[in-house]
Amino acid sequence: MQGLAQQLDRFARDRDWKQFHSPKNLAAALVVEAGELLEHFQWLTEEQSRRLAPEQLEAVGAEIADVLLYLLQLCDKLGIDALDAARKKLELNAKKYPVERARGTSKKYSEL
Amino acid sequence: MQGLAQQLDRFARDRDWKQFHSPKNLAAALVVEAGELLEHFQWLTEEQSRRLAPEQLEAVGAEIADVLLYLLQLCDKLGIDALDAARKKLELNAKKYPVERARGTSKKYSEL
Amino acid sequence: MQGLAQQLDRFARDRDWKQFHSPKNLAAALVVEAGELLEHFQWLTEEQSRRLAPEQLEAVGAEIADVLLYLLQLCDKLGIDALDAARKKLELNAKKYPVERARGTSKKYSEL
């Protein structure tokens, strides 16, 4: 993941794109890509979404890649360690959603 | 990243949440979190977004974590290797945006 | 709709918020609200989404309102007549999706 972040940094510097890559803009680009990812699923049933054809799967993979690439650039810009943040968040979620109360429900923690 | 994916899998299984985690739903959840991430930046200038206060940075880190956690779950569900997909996409982008034509412009490859 | 646009204009001017309301920022705010709207549906089945409880319906209505309020402000800022644009788009869609080819399929026009 670090190697990738470095490649991205050089990719953007080579193209003189750093001027566009404020955290604000990167966050906007990330949500745009997340929307493109969702577009592949918007009219599918949940069942269909579990059984994508190979070409759909590849298209979805490319959108996931776009999301991850902006996520890494945003983290690089802000000095955030994405994996570390994710680990901490998972621990927090474990407290917000204790097994006995959260089991089998999709309610938000504030409504459990 | 793999360790995290495994933890996430157990987290969801312990809570009997797998029933909710169709790729379609995970993609929806991902864009919702990406929106929450953008919310922190929506009224900031680009300059302000480069100089977040510590508490803003922490809040942003937690949203980034949420995006990553859904991304990992989606990849796990679909059998996609996120880093591998990102590496391939970066190579593709290098072809779509050759340095000499893309330098200093934010135009889409289709308009270069 | 025009009356509402005028009220919104005064609302923002009274609070000296026009400085934040660039089209870019309003578009970001709109997608953030659209994400909050989707959040209500993300773990529901399609069937459940058709039968919302009264309190869910009210919460969803409030998110729809937020989306519309930013849409109107964006249109006001850009001098776009939203209803006129929507009418034109619907005409265009009728050409992109001719009944005989689009019937019963959710494919994109480029794949019909």
Added chain:
Amino acid sequence: MQGLAQQLDRFARDRDWKQFHSPKNLAAALVVEAGELLEHFQWLTEEQSRRLAPEQLEAVGAEIADVLLYLLQLCDKLGIDALDAARKKLELNAKKYPVERARGTSKKYSEL
């Protein structure tokens, strides 16, 4: 707006698309379109976003139209009066953001 809602209803029925138009799916489609709208602004400065070229303005208008078309279909599906909901939300916002405290700041009501 009602005339448009009726046209949309016929448009979807003619194509047998009602089967895809659960509130959940329409909310997903709306956020996807909102993302496409934001895409036009993501690399622009706020100043640039205030001075769109005619062809950009037209493209933005088409995305705004898409958002509005899904918003109207969602409202139709749920029996929500969008303008009425927007008026109520604006009244609520006036209470959440009293002029004297909200003036000149982009803080959320919970932080005022």
